[in-house]
Amino acid sequence: MSWEDEINELKKRESLAEKMGGKEKVKRQKDNNRLNVRERINLLLDKDSFHEIGKIAGKATYDEHGELKEFLPSNFVMGRGSINGRKVVVGGDDFTVRGGAADASIAQKQIMAEQLANEYRLPLIRLIEGTGGGGSVKSLDMDARTYIPGNPGWNWVVDNLSTVPVIALALGPVAGLGAARAVSSHISIMVQGISQMFVAGPPVVKRVGEDLTKEELGGAEIHSKNGAIDIVVESEEEAIEITKRILSYLPSSVFELPPRGKCNDDPKRKDEWLVKAIPKNRRKVYKSRKIIETIFDKSSFIEIGKNTGQSVVAGLARLDGWPVGVLASDPYFYGGGWTTESSNKVTRFIDIAETFHLPIVHLVDNPGFVIGLEAEKAATIRHGARALTAVYQATVPWCSIILRKVFGVAGAAHMNASRVHFRYAWPSGDWGSLPMEGGIEAAFKSDLEKSENPEELLKEIENRMEKVRSPFRTAESFLAEEIIDPRDTRKLLCEFANLAAPLRTIGKTKFGLRP
Numbered sequence: 001m002s003w004e005d006e007i008n009e010l011k012k013r014e015s016l017a018e019k020m021g022g023k024e025k026v027k028r029q030k031d032n033n034r035l036n037v038r039e040r041i042n043l044l045l046d047k048d049s050f051h052e053i054g055k056i057a058g059k060a061t062y063d064e065h066g067e068l069k070e071f072l073p074s075n076f077v078m079g080r081g082s083i084n085g086r087k088v089v090v091g092g093d094d095f096t097v098r099g100g101a102a103d104a105s106i107a108q109k110q111i112m113a114e115q116l117a118n119e120y121r122l123p124l125i126r127l128i129e130g131t132g133g134g135g136s137v138k139s140l141d142m143d144a145r146t147y148i149p150g151n152p153g154w155n156w157v158v159d160n161l162s163t164v165p166v167i168a169l170a171l172g173p174v175a176g177l178g179a180a181r182a183v184s185s186h187i188s189i190m191v192q193g194i195s196q197m198f199v200a201g202p203p204v205v206k207r208v209g210e211d212l213t214k215e216e217l218g219g220a221e222i223h224s225k226n227g228a229i230d231i232v233v234e235s236e237e238e239a240i241e242i243t244k245r246i247l248s249y250l251p252s253s254v255f256e257l258p259p260r261g262k263c264n265d266d267p268k269r270k271d272e273w274l275v276k277a278i279p280k281n282r283r284k285v286y287k288s289r290k291i292i293e294t295i296f297d298k299s300s301f302i303e304i305g306k307n308t309g310q311s312v313v314a315g316l317a318r319l320d321g322w323p324v325g326v327l328a329s330d331p332y333f334y335g336g337g338w339t340t341e342s343s344n345k346v347t348r349f350i351d352i353a354e355t356f357h358l359p360i361v362h363l364v365d366n367p368g369f370v371i372g373l374e375a376e377k378a379a380t381i382r383h384g385a386r387a388l389t390a391v392y393q394a395t396v397p398w399c400s401i402i403l404r405k406v407f408g409v410a411g412a413a414h415m416n417a418s419r420v421h422f423r424y425a426w427p428s429g430d431w432g433s434l435p436m437e438g439g440i441e442a443a444f445k446s447d448l449e450k451s452e453n454p455e456e457l458l459k460e461i462e463n464r465m466e467k468v469r470s471p472f473r474t475a476e477s478f479l480a481e482e483i484i485d486p487r488d489t490r491k492l493l494c495e496f497a498n499l500a501a502p503l504r505t506i507g508k509t510k511f512g513l514r515p
Helices: 004-018 023-031 037-044 107-119 137-143 154-160 177-183 202-206 214-218 220-225 236-247 272-276 288-295 340-355 373-377 380-393 408-412 445-450 454-468 471-476 486-503
Strands: 051-053 058-062 068-073 076-083 086-093 124-130 166-175 187-191 196-198 231-233 312-319 322-329 360-366 398-407 423-425 430-432
Touching (some): 037 086, 051 107, 086 107, 107 124, 107 154, 166 236, 177 196, 196 214, 214 220, 220 231, 231 236, 272 486, 288 312, 288 322, 288 360, 288 486, 312 340, 322 340, 322 486, 340 380, 380 408, 398 408, 398 486, 430 471, 445 454
Parallel strands (some): 166 196, 187 231, 322 360, 360 398, 398 423
Antiparallel strands (some): 058 068, 076 086
16 A cells, blocks of 8 residues: 555645646736746745745645646745745745735735744745735625625734844735735835835726826835835845845844854954045035945945935944944935934834844934924924934944934934943034024024124124034033044944944843834
């Protein structure tokens, strides 16, 4: 007696599953310049490391003798594998099978992917295309009934945000539940031109009076600017490559520490141009990303959310091999002042760093919250206060480098003032409750009105106040702990990273990331 016949049946069904939606649908996917789900998984994972789960799950039809006649696999492929030797869970939508719609899905496969990542503490990669198992009117016709939506298994989606790294790649049109899965992640990625995301697609939106293309309704430009998507790339291959890079900065779960990478960059390296990096004319801007690229390990910076909240730069980098979170001001936008969008960006990024035990380095040039009618309409102070709260809730090691301006409530949010002030100021530092420019006339209004030569008096006051604002005066009172040569910044930050490394602690934070 042998089970050879059953094993042959198993292999037959596995072979049918590998055909996905059939030659015509697979060709259509290729003609639309998109990889299919199995090609994506092969690119993402180490060679021959994919262990698929539920491969032969799907919908079968049988002849009158009970023999398999046709087989359509589930439109969700999932399992475990390795990325650079580290185990991960991956789940991907198969758009060749009913466009990823609910009437071809088996919800338990998605749920198991989330639960497996959660309970075995493994990073989760979502490859999303279509509705991601969401609703389809055709399924209502097939079932001859409707239902009350419930999103089964969403508890795992929520808990994973405080347990394991979750990276979502939107790799085609993504709608409904698929869109919710994309943004319910730590890092979300779209591909320019082939990815779109929306709550409901163009045919549904047209019914409410808006006739738009997929790109007009939910292209990468829209969602990278509104903050729904963190990173936009030019190809699927680039999306997969940056996914691998991001994972190298993060632990497999919150019960581990971020791994140290190799460092071929001298921690004591000095770059002479830094002494001229900040213009002496305070009205002139400079490129903060150039400073970031210089003081952190070479080519280690990965920017997150580049197109949203642009007065703040956020991302991951390394110092002497240690992964850290980076926040920086960009004076090209609002002079580095915080808007509603940039405040939200700060809050979300701190949540990610706190969740995965990443020390934070903050390069500060912040004139305060952006002011004016539009800022008030956007509730800047409420969102800014949330960002300030996130700063004060953070427990990871924190180092601030004051490059130039630190003013007002937003400026004060450069670090938690109740913790040890592990910070350094460059000689270009300029701080206070509010900028002197524009404030002198108000403060000395009475004197200027009484003066016979108000212009001369104003100039005299400005010269006097210019000396008062010197960072050395602040340092005399130990209100600025250390003023440093900018060329020593990398050396001091690498020391910080090495001091911080043993202070990092594993485990869940008091709260997880809220998408």
